[in-house]
Amino acid sequence: MPNISRDEVAHLARLARLAVTEDELDVFAGQLDQILQAVAKVGEVAAEDIPPTSHAVPLTNVFRDDQVRPGLTRDQALAGAPAAEEGRFRVPRILGEEQ
Amino acid sequence: MTAVAELMDYAEVVERFDPVLGLEVHVELNTNTKMFCGCPTAFGAEPNTQVCPTCLGLPGSLPVVNRKAVESAIRIGLALNCEIAEWCRFARKNYFYPDMPKNFQTSQYDEPIAFNGHLDVVLDDGEVFRVGIERAHMEEDTGKSLHVGGSGGRIHGAEHSLLDYNRAGVPLIEIVTKPVEGAGERAPEVARAYVTALRDLLRALDVSDVRMDQGSLRCDANVSLKPKGTAEFGTRTETKNVNSLRSVERAVRYEMCRQAAVLTGGGSVVQETRHFDESTGSTAAGRRKETSEDYRYFPEPDLVPLAPSREWVKELSATLPELPWERRKRAQEEWGLSDAELRDLVNAGALELVAETVEAGASPDEARGWWVSYLAQQANARGVEIADLPITPKQVARVIALVAEGALTNKLARQVVDGVLAGEGEPDEVVAARGLRVVSDDSALLAAVDEALAAQPDVAEKIRGGKVQAAGAIVGAVMKATRGQADAKRVRELVIERCS
Amino acid sequence: MSSDLTRLTAAELAEKIHAREITSVEVTQAHLGRIEQVDGTVHAFLHVDTDGALEAARRVDEALAAGEPPASPLAGVPLALKDVFTTSDMPTTCGSKMLAGWIPPYDATVTRRLREAGIVILGKTNMDEFAMGSSTENSAYGPTRNPWDLDRIPGGSGGGSSASLAAFEAPLAIGTDTGGSIRQPGAVTGTVGVKPTYGGVSRYGLVAFSSSLDQGGPCARTVLDAALLHEVIGGHDPLDSTSIDAPVPPVVAAAREGASGDLTGVRVGVVREFSGEGYQPGVLAAFQRAVEQLGRLGAEVVEVSCPHFDYALPAYYLIAPSECSSNLARFDGMRYGLRSRENGHSAEEVMSLTREAGFGPEVKRRIMLGTYALSAGYYDAYYGQAQKVRTLIVRDFEAAFDRVDVLVAPTTPTTAFRIGERVDDPMAMYLADLCTIPANLAGNAALSVPCGLSEDDGLPVGLQVMAPAMEDHRMYRVAAAYQAARDDAEGGPLIHRVPDLEVTAR
């Protein structure tokens, strides 16, 4: 069924924010195609009337109370940051706008 | 960059097109803690001081739902006449953006907690317009970015950005209307009235600070046009950055005029995000996305489904306060207002202020008189919301009481109010400091009356001859002599007494 | 003396430490010494915390000397922690370049419970990058070697944990099991690996691969040791919404009961679907002998069919990559971890370049597979269908557990394969998880216990025992009975037949 093209792999890589190389595009196209052929098997059994299972254990309504819990200090929060400035995470210029 | 969009004249727009609106409002809840972690939500804290592994999206961290936020969501849904889901889930909305710690937003997708409701909106002339509510769902807010370099903190031309995640994870309720059709030329007004009504409702529910200026209430306006007589919706635009009630109206009106010009010029409307500019009142296209949006929603595996029991929903329903329209109806009945009087009161945004003034002892008519006229003018002149005037209902009630006691004339009372507004203290302090108390000591007044009668013997003669209406000249002279602090009614009585 | 200490079980060590026959510091030093000697060859550890471990051991000894009762039945015993749990005093890399040197500002709940129990954390163990793999070859820091044969893989993703046990570098270890990453490494190294019921062990601080499948669990050389560790790390955690709010199943009692060697009245179901083509004959033979052994212990053995288990592998390879594509989105070089050089690039470009540089090929492959499966237009055919298969597998388990108390199968179709043998063939690699995946999809409990050596290559084989959700104790009883009987019959623990490692400096 699936026949995943190089372009489609490039599109997926863009969606997934992976700057894949030209070589990788070819390798992944082949491998993804092979894997997708195999996993497409799920289509053979799962019938209309079968409800999906998203969670292994059927729990509902798990809440916490609206009470403040100690979090991280600013130094802890920024300790792992590649760059920080004025108590904030410093990142390169952002091109796109907020969603 | 000077390209100004061609606009069609509004009258022509509404003659040729029917606007269709879709309003998306994001409300930040006023819970103590965030949606999925125990970090505080207070506005204005030092950057990155209200964060934890969960709201920073650190590897290994997990969300746990804030019960209060769910309760607020259900109460909002009930107040909007929605159905409350018996079972629903959170979903992940996947997209990359630096202000979003996990690069997905935990939101709700095809299973919102509340759906299929409506809100009745009262327009300026009292007409009621019903806005359908598609859904109200729960999600989390993003962090905030500060753009450094370039011009004025704008994203374009910035050299780098600084991120603060204090806001990341603050609970949001997104309220989405059904397509709003049939508003015709009143569409911009309907949009503003809807957001206003929603704000009042949320305020009455006490679920949010509803401050558009601080971003705790944010509105995105979807606008499309369809030529009169056609059924199919046109291509819509989504205008963001609409930061005040007035802007909601202006943005919708602008988009209608712009799209009409595009359509009649043979062009087609581009489906895009646009940004409203407060200073020019216009909208501008956002950056076009290279790839189409594909959020790859799927059920959030780190959270279990939500199944609000009907008992819980009923309990929450019992906690709903009197809602704005119920409140209005009650005020009208209690205070015996005509429809027009009620409308003026509501339009002035003074209903609660009047109620509190009445509560503090004033008569409803007096209280309403002050707020709807003099104080409304003052607010207008200062360009602030009437509720933000620096005078309390209690202070207004005290002024009204002083007039009723005869200690102030209406004219003096306005001076007292001016003094309070100027920050000179309580009404009694202003009276004392400015020396505004009515002169009611008859002996002092009599001396002034005698002096005036002596100064105008011809007038005095006329009064003595029975021409009572001539007394006005003497009263005027006395008032002038006492710099307006005398009670004119009493002065008149004394003049007639002296001349009989 | 030191070398002897590394051969003891955790239960034996704890007993001696608590009786103050030996100190925790001595035990810890013995294991640190062993790591020093053999880990240069095995490469089970990514980080060894000598000072921290000795300090923790000293505190246990001091508390015992002061007459305090031990903080837990395992207080003072050393442990190897899979590098996928956050530790505030050690790096947490998940075997990825993306997180090289990252020291989290918080402890995972499992980490915290270990510390509170007085368990001495020796260091962090190697793993397939972000737990994706069945061989530990996908670690950015090089493969771990199987102490049974250094040219072979120790299983994965928790190959560092299983190898540390088989190399006597630690008597206890922690793993995580998303599709078999505790059980399959256990099987191929002749050790015990347990995947508790989903929700039985907190995932807070476990760096997520596939949230609805991931489950932390104990690794040890004996069933009893695993049970003791299970009770330390298990139990409800309010920080994990999917954590089950119920007492930990009585696994230690069950392991002790099982060790008495009687399985009378226990109904054991052999899963028919897990045999035949693709299974190494030596593995099937060892498994068959184990089943016969269970029968001799009094168990009633029947064959059970779970027809949808054949679809578990494809469903898994849709669900796990889908969730991983979302879970791993946060690694973008903005807040922590690797950031590729900026060179005037925009944030968006730096994100893509960072992810390109920081992730290995298997991680990228799964991210793309998951991105595809969740995409508009493909969701229903792939992710949606996989979720339905999941329902069918849950139903198969329910039907089976109506008839039997536990199910058994080989843990993995083959013994340890050679390093490099399957790296270029993802589908062949994925087959290693064939028998373990159904329990992850359904969320029930499963473990692997050594069941002898394969006749064809002399390498260890694992017996998988599966139990219903929150009935973890059932499989402990069966596994403990089996292990005791096998060790008796064979004249000692299987693990003692692991070849001596050449001692080299690390």
Ligand SMILES: [Mg+2]
């Ligand atoms: Mg939203």
Ligand SMILES: [Zn+2]
């Ligand atoms: Zn937080």
